[in-house]
Amino acid sequence: MLTQITEFLNRGGPALWAIAALSVLTLALILWKVWRLWRLGLWRRHRAEEALGLWADGQTEAAIALLQNRPGLRARTLHAAMQARLALPDLDARDEAARVARAALMETRTGLRALDLVITIAPLIGLLGTVLGMIDAFQALQETGNRADPAALAGGIWEALLTTAAGMGVAIPASIGLSWFDSLSDSLAHDLEDLATRLFTMALPTEEPQAA
Numbered sequence: 259m260l261t262q263i264t265e266f267l268n269r270g271g272p273a274l275w276a277i278a279a280l281s282v283l284t285l286a287l288i289l290w291k292v293w294r295l296w297r298l299g300l301w302r303r304h305r306a307e308e309a310l311g312l313w314a315d316g317q318t319e320a321a322i323a324l325l326q327n328r329p330g331l332r333a334r335t336l337h338a339a340m341q342a343r344l345a346l347p348d349l350d351a352r353d354e355a356a357r358v359a360r361a362a363l364m365e366t367r368t369g370l371r372a373l374d375l376v377i378t379i380a381p382l383i384g385l386l387g388t389v390l391g392m393i394d395a396f397q398a399l400q401e402t403g404n405r406a407d408p409a410a411l412a413g414g415i416w417e418a419l420l421t422t423a424a425g426m427g428v429a430i431p432a433s434i435g436l437s438w439f440d441s442l443s444d445s446l447a448h449d450l451e452d453l454a455t456r457l458f459t460m461a462l463p464t465e466e467p468q469a470a
Contacts, residue, residue, distance in 0.1 A: 273387025273421040277380060281428045284376050288435045291369050298365060299330025300442060306332040306453055313340065314460055331362040331446060336453050343457065352458060359450045366443040373436045377429050384425020391418020 295301075305328060312321035318340065325337035339355035346354060395415055 271387060271391065271421070273383050273390070274424055276383050277387075277421060277424045277428055280376055280380050280383070281424075284373070284428060284432045284435075287369055287372055287376075288432075291373075291435075291439060294368070295366065295439075295442065297329065299328075299332065300366065300446060302330055303332055303449065305330060306336045309333070309336060309340075310453065310456060313457065318344065318462070331365065332449060332453060335359050335362050335450050336457065339454055339457055343462070348458070352454075355454050355458075359447075359454065362450065363443060363447055366439070366446055370436060370439055373432050373439070376432045377436065380428040380432070381422070381425040384422040387421025387425075388418045391415075391421065394418070 299305075305324065309321040309324045312318075312324065322337060322340050325333045325340070328334060328337065335355070335358050338358040339351070342351035342354040345351075392415065395418060
């Protein structure tokens, strides 16, 4: 099996080897990104909702304690917003919550530039490999002249085209992965905004409700 893979890569030359390395890097990057987002609690929301419920019931200390040292992005952002709400004027507290939320969103975008780079360069490397392969094929045709074997020429062309197909085969999954991670980041941004808005529209337990 390994010998067949090596022979296949050798047909495409250095460009195909480079694309193969990019494919391994892309797969590793996507798997690492999913693992990291899971560790950051991107798909867990219940703890933040529970803390917000305690805050709404006037149990501010219990709400803050529930989120203490939680690794989830929602929990960390809401925890910082609650502490700021208690310690700072309203405008400053909102600014602090926004700062923490921006930092949380930046964590979700770690590694996405690398995926974007793969999407850009994989097809270009494939195209370069195809162009170089076509040059070699037509040079061989020129040298053989009237004795050229159409089958050999066709074989050289399809081997050259392997790199273009391989480059697109790497870029397409990388593009899908990048779009998915972007959508997850956008979804988290919406959730953080929703949590912060609900927090800052609740009256503090020490605050007197304003007259209508």
